[in-house]
Amino acid sequence: MHGICLFSTPFYRGSVVTSALSAPVRAILLDIEGTTTPLDFVYQVLFPYARSHAQEFVVRHGASPDVREDLNALREENLEDARRGLAPPALQNDEAAESLVAYVQWLIDHDRKSTPLKSLEGKIWEEGYKSGELRSQVFEDVPPALERWRELQQTVSIFSSGSVLAQKLLFGHSTAGDLTPYLSSYFDTTAGSKIDPGSYERIASALQSSTPEVVFISDMTSELDAAKAAGLQTLLCLRPGNRPQPVSNHPWIRSFAEVCWET
Numbered sequence: 001m002h003g004i005c006l007f008s009t010p011f012y013r014g015s016v017v018t019s020a021l022s023a024p025v026r027a028i029l030l031d032i033e034g035t036t037t038p039l040d041f042v043y044q045v046l047f048p049y050a051r052s053h054a055q056e057f058v059v060r061h062g063a064s065p066d067v068r069e070d071l072n073a074l075r076e077e078n079l080e081d082a083r084r085g086l087a088p089p090a091l092q093n094d095e096a097a098e099s100l101v102a103y104v105q106w107l108i109d110h111d112r113k114s115t116p117l118k119s120l121e122g123k124i125w126e127e128g129y130k131s132g133e134l135r136s137q138v139f140e141d142v143p144p145a146l147e148r149w150r151e152l153q154q155t156v157s158i159f160s161s162g163s164v165l166a167q168k169l170l171f172g173h174s175t176a177g178d179l180t181p182y183l184s185s186y187f188d189t190t191a192g193s194k195i196d197p198g199s200y201e202r203i204a205s206a207l208q209s210s211t212p213e214v215v216f217i218s219d220m221t222s223e224l225d226a227a228k229a230a231g232l233q234t235l236l237c238l239r240p241g242n243r244p245q246p247v248s249n250h251p252w253i254r255s256f257a258e259v260c261w262e263t
């Protein structure tokens with residue numbers, strides 16, 4: 001049985017990670033933004049790309065059934081936002097759907113983790129990745145860690161607010177090459193919110209593991225709190241450019257190189 005351990009390095013300051021994770025680990029679950037991938041790539045490259053290509057994309061693909069499904073769900077969400085008094089851009093009966101695109105851009109600006117928005121963004125990014133205009137970034141310790149974990153026959157999965165399509169595209173078109181062969185499952189907001197413990201219970205069950213057998217690595221303590229409440233083991237990932245997090249008891253790492261196994 002392999003056990004996961006963390007070793008501390010002289011570079012640690014503050015709440016040094018000293019304790020090994022307590023139970024055998026069957027599955028590693030990774031967040032993307034601020035964990036595998038710089039926040040800057042998401043906020044300075046991906047979101048602006050979706051924002052600026054939304055109009056053209058909706059005009060070209062708005063009639064295709066899967067895009068139409070996203071757009072219809074977004075219309076519903078707009079009504080709900082209006083009902084809640086959030087004053088979203090009002091929808092018109094405009095032929096090129098400019099008002100709906102304005103609403104999409106409003107959602108992007110508010111960093112809304114809306115399932116139909118994420119679904120639409122994934123489809124917009126798909127074109128960018130396929131044309132070579134987009135290429136994703138991962139931190140340099142990520143590819144060697146994925147390689148090492150594969151050698152240890154450790155399954156690695158993703159849980160991100162971005163759609164499963166967007167996740168596969170991101171790992172399939174990275175500057176380090178196609179990393180999808182290292183990943184076994186992908187979970188998005190259709191599994192539930194990242195701050196709902198129930199989401200982590202469902203994911204552990206889908207991974208055919210008990211919750212303590214799954215370790216979740218994320219840059220957000222709110223997500224780690226939910227995972228921990230569900231019984232998962234947690235690691236807070238500190239990366240350059242991440243947002244400051246409240247003080248917490250989650251062990252932390254600065255690199256996936258700090259996650260290792262005892263044999």
Ligand SMILES: [Mg+2]
Pocket residue numbers: 031032033034035218219220
């Ligand atoms: Mg994150």
